[in-house]
Amino acid sequence: MHRRSRRPSQVGSITHPGFLLRRMTGGVLVAAALLTGGCACSKKATETPRTDVASLYGQDAAYAVGVTQSLSFEDAARRRTLKPLIWYPVAPGTPVDDRAPSDVFKPFYGAKDAPLSDAKARWPLVLLSHGSGGSGIDLSWFGAHLAAHGFIVLSLNHPGNSYKDTSPEGFARGWERPKDFTVILDNLLKDPKWGPRVDAERIGASGHSMGGYTAMALVGLRLNLEWIEERCTTPGTREEIGCEALRDVDYRRIDMKESRASYLDPRVKSAFAMAPGMAASFEAQDTADIQRPVALILAKGDELMPHEAHGMQLSRRLPPATTTTVVLDDAGHFTFLPECYPKGFEVIAMLCKDPVAGTRAASQARTKAEGLAFFRRTLDVR
Numbered sequence: 001m002h003r004r005s006r007r008p009s010q011v012g013s014i015t016h017p018g019f020l021l022r023r024m025t026g027g028v029l030v031a032a033a034l035l036t037g038g039c040a041c042s043k044k045a046t047e048t049p050r051t052d053v054a055s056l057y058g059q060d061a062a063y064a065v066g067v068t069q070s071l072s073f074e075d076a077a078r079r080r081t082l083k084p085l086i087w088y089p090v091a092p093g094t095p096v097d098d099r100a101p102s103d104v105f106k107p108f109y110g111a112k113d114a115p116l117s118d119a120k121a122r123w124p125l126v127l128l129s130h131g132s133g134g135s136g137i138d139l140s141w142f143g144a145h146l147a148a149h150g151f152i153v154l155s156l157n158h159p160g161n162s163y164k165d166t167s168p169e170g171f172a173r174g175w176e177r178p179k180d181f182t183v184i185l186d187n188l189l190k191d192p193k194w195g196p197r198v199d200a201e202r203i204g205a206s207g208h209s210m211g212g213y214t215a216m217a218l219v220g221l222r223l224n225l226e227w228i229e230e231r232c233t234t235p236g237t238r239e240e241i242g243c244e245a246l247r248d249v250d251y252r253r254i255d256m257k258e259s260r261a262s263y264l265d266p267r268v269k270s271a272f273a274m275a276p277g278m279a280a281s282f283e284a285q286d287t288a289d290i291q292r293p294v295a296l297i298l299a300k301g302d303e304l305m306p307h308e309a310h311g312m313q314l315s316r317r318l319p320p321a322t323t324t325t326v327v328l329d330d331a332g333h334f335t336f337l338p339e340c341y342p343k344g345f346e347v348i349a350m351l352c353k354d355p356v357a358g359t360r361a362a363s364q365a366r367t368k369a370e371g372l373a374f375f376r377r378t379l380d381v382r
Contacts, residue, residue: 049095056096056109057148058368063089063117064096065147067110071194073187078176080159082184085136087147089117101137104344104352105337108140116197120150124202124379127181127218127268128155129211132171132245132277134337135163139208141338145368151375152198154188156180161210171245172225172254174210174277178217178263181205185267202379204270206371208336212276212296218268220289225251225259227281241304262289270378272371274336275299279310287317293378295324297367299331301355326370330356331363339364 053061066088073082087110094114100107116123126146130138136155143153157163158177160170185203189195205215213221229251232243239247270293296318298311305311307327315325328335332355339360340352354360375381 047098049097050109051093051095053092053148057145061145061148062092062150063119063148064092064094064114065108065110065144066090066094066112066114066116067099067144068113070113071188071191073184075180075183078179078183080176080180080183082156082159082180084184084188085155085157087140087143087153089119089123089147089150089152090114091117091119099140101135101140101338104341104348106141106339106341108144108338110144116152122197122199123150123152124204124375124381125152125154125198126272126375127184127203127205127215128153129177129181129205129207129214130155130158130162131207131209131211131336132161133163133166134208134211138337139206139211141364142206142336142368142371146372146375149372150381152194154184156184158214166245168245168249169253172228172249172251173259174213174225175217175223175259175261175263177210177214178265181214181218181268182263182265185265200267202269202381203267204272204375204379205268206272206274207276208274209333210277212273213278215271215273216276216290216294217263218265219271219292219294220262220264220287221282222260222262222286222289224278224281224283224286225254226256228278260286264289268292270294270375272374273297274367275302275305275311275333276314277305279305279314282314282317284317287314290318291322293322293324293374294318295326295370295374297370298325298327299333299335299355299363300327300329301332303355304333324370324374326366328363328366330354330359335360335363336367 053064068086071084090111094111096109096111098107099110128139128143130136135157146153158180159165160167189200205218207215228246231237232246272295274297296315300307334351335354337351344352
């Protein structure tokens with residue numbers, strides 16, 4: 001049994017890039033220049049497409065990367081439109097283009113709407129969830145890497161909790177996120193094009209920050225919104241980092257039983273969580289249902305969620321036999337966003353700087369290697 005530890009002095013895990021940018025700049029002009037809401041983006045007119053798979057994705061990469069946003073699913077019951085962004089394996093030698101989301105973040109390379117590789121009849125699938133206020137393309141560095149190594153990877157912009165589609169209640173209603181993926185799986189597996197190509201027995205989930213919670217919710221983690229409500233509405237703590245979007249939520253409109261219910265999806269076999277959100281809030285009852293393998297990739301220099309009080313506390317509440325915990329010594333909370341060009345350090349320093357300068361590429365390389373090994377092992381991919 002775990003002893004309940006004193007609550008840390010920061011909520012942290014709810015803070016999202018869009019809000020931080022508005023806080024830093026006093027407006028949304030810089031934010032608009034930064035993030036594009038998850039578009040697959042077109043190549044730069046002057047750049048020649050590349051075919052050097054090994055240089056782009058590693059010596060062991062077997063495929064070029066395709067990217068598409070051709071699907072759209074309606075969830076009529078919740079009045080949500082879900083538009084997946086998908087990375088997937090395509091034939092080696094397929095020309096891929098620079099698909100940078102902006103001129104401050106470094107690109108991933110992909111071939112828009114290229115044919116899915118015929119090397120396998122069915123491919124394993126990883127669901128990939130962005131942080132609060134972000135977008136699916138934020139994790140392109142990770143999704144494209146998995147695709148180059150033989151996975152279909154699906155992300156989306158979570159309605160009400162993504163860039164250009166935000167509200168305080170949308171941030172609070174975090175349990176809607178795993179439900180998004182359950183609805184997508186229901187539809188994707190029936191889709192005439194994609195359904196026959198997805199291996200329904202080999203599905204995993206991953207994500208960063210609030211997306212890390214989302215991935216873990218799909219294997220049984222329950223949301224402890226009561227903890228957030230208390231922190232963000234109580235004098236003396238309501239001014240903490242992370243409460244900016246949550247202190248004015250009308251929690252009387254939220255069904256706390258619904259928020260703390262289980263949104264486990266039995267089709268999801270494992271979860272890989274990068275700096276998972278709200279890590280200090282989870283109690284024993286919230287982790288009790290987790291029986292699938294989980295990997296936590298934690299940032300020792302996490303400026304929003306102090307490492308020992310958040311990530312390590314969550315790690316101690318998970319079953320040790322099925323939990324892998326990796327600590328990146330040089331990383332911070334935003335290390336899991338794309339690498340930045342010099343312009344990024346000028347206009348969004350908070351999102352571009354790491355606790356140890358110049359280490360983001362190495363931290364992401366370690367994360368990609370850990371993620372690939374984890375999903376190969378837990379999804380039995382050979």
